[in-house]
Amino acid sequence: MVTEKQAIAPGYCRLSFKAPHIAGTAYPGQFVMVYMNSGYRHLLPRPFSIFTRNRDKEEVSLLFAVKGQGTELMASAEVGSLWKISGPLGSGFPALPEGSLLVAGGIGLAPLAFLAASIEKPRTLIYGARTASQLICPPGVLDLPNLEVIEVTEDGTRGERGTAADLLLGLLPGPPALFACGPGPMLRAVKTLCLHSGTPAWFSVEEKMACGIGACLGCAVQTPKGYSRVCREGPVFSAEEVFNND
Ligand SMILES: Cc1cc2nc3c(=O)[nH]c(=O)nc-3n(C[C@H](O)[C@H](O)[C@H](O)COP(=O)(O)OP(=O)(O)OC[C@H]3O[C@@H](n4cnc5c(N)ncnc54)[C@H](O)[C@@H]3O)c2cc1C
Ligand code: FES
Structure with missing residues (x-):
């Protein structure tokens, strides 16, 4: 359920969701897939990084730029409306050393x-x-x-x-x-x-995604170890793994 909506600036929005499982288990760098609401069932879910998490309130928030049909729909979400979001998905960042x-x-x-x-x-x-x-x-x-x-x-x-x-x-x-x-x-x-x-x-890193769970291979990127799925092995990769074909 959408618990809060903030229009941050023209074209940018923050949505907070009550999502106990995601808020309880997510770690930084993981993402969620947002399924579009009724009337837009043909749209694939869209991936978004978790921006903030509040374990006590069982909420997570997403910060997003309005780009196309899916994010326009999300930006028009009403507080109290029900949305399906799946996650947490993907790998997170490794532990953050002091001074990072x-x-x-x-x-x-x-x-x-x-x-x-x-x-x-x-x-x-x-x-x-x-x-x-x-x-x-x-x-x-x-x-x-x-x-x-x-x-x-x-x-x-x-x-x-x-x-x-x-x-x-x-x-x-x-x-x-x-x-x-x-x-x-x-x-x-x-x-x-x-x-x-x-x-x-x-x-x-970001790639277009369809399933978000490693099944369609649509998000594969080349790494020195072969192809990796951004949604499963990523979206967090070491510097050595990505951008090697430039
Ligand atoms: C792991 C991950 C985390 C992401 N986190 C965020 C986030 O925190 N905030 C945010 O604003 N956006 C994030 N994105 C990008 C976001 O998923 C796309 O902007 C969104 O799916 C666009 O949907 P749309 O229906 O509005 O646009 P569409 O109509 O589908 O496309 C509009 C434009 O957005 C581009 N686009 C579509 N899908 C993606 C995608 N997956 N990645 C990059 N560009 C895309 C298209 O090429 C096109 O130019 C993330 C993407 C990934 C893969
Ligand atoms: S989006 Fe389907 S395998 Fe990554």
Whole structure:
């Protein structure tokens, strides 16, 4: 059941769901499949990272960009309406060592906000976007103990001016591990910097999905070990596993 809806900015929305099983068992980096409501039964379910989880309230929330028919429908959901969501699905991030760097590009913030909230050890989040209006984190979510947040925009309208990769140049090597999610070009640039600096890194990657449970092979990506399904072996992969064919 939808318990809360927040219109964050034009084209961005947060939906909270009462989902006791998912809220009780999910770990950061996992995702859910959202099945579209009545009238849209022909639509395949859509994958979304878990953004926040509240075990006491048995709720999870999703932060999403409105892109097409499915996300338009989700953005028009009413509080109290019933939705089928399945999960938690996929692999999560490995344990986060103290001093880790988290790097989020735009809507890629979703799995990293959950990861950041999973521990209280000191950690740093670089949160980047093209422009200030695309830094769409709802107020309060990143107000976490021992979390340093560095905002960066390409046009300099908020935080530092440049890209997340520009900022990383001054921070690597050093951190024991890096965790990232965002647009492909950003992840590729971050991967290069991590490999050159010897920083272990894990990325949450996106692929179009149909089943979400490993049955259709529609989400397979090539890795050095052969094809891996983003929905089962992923969506979290080590830097060595992904983006090897560029
Ligand atoms: C593991 C995983 C986690 C994700 N987490 C989030 C999240 O937290 N927030 C968020 O906003 N989005 C997330 N996505 C992307 C999200 O699933 C798509 O934006 C969504 O399915 C689009 O549905 P639609 O019906 O609105 O758009 P469609 O009409 O299906 O497509 C509109 C546009 O979105 C692109 N698109 C469709 N499906 C995907 C997909 N699976 N991945 C990337 N692009 C897609 C299409 O190429 C097209 O350009 C995630 C995807 C994956 C695989
Ligand atoms: S979406 Fe079907 S195997 Fe991954």
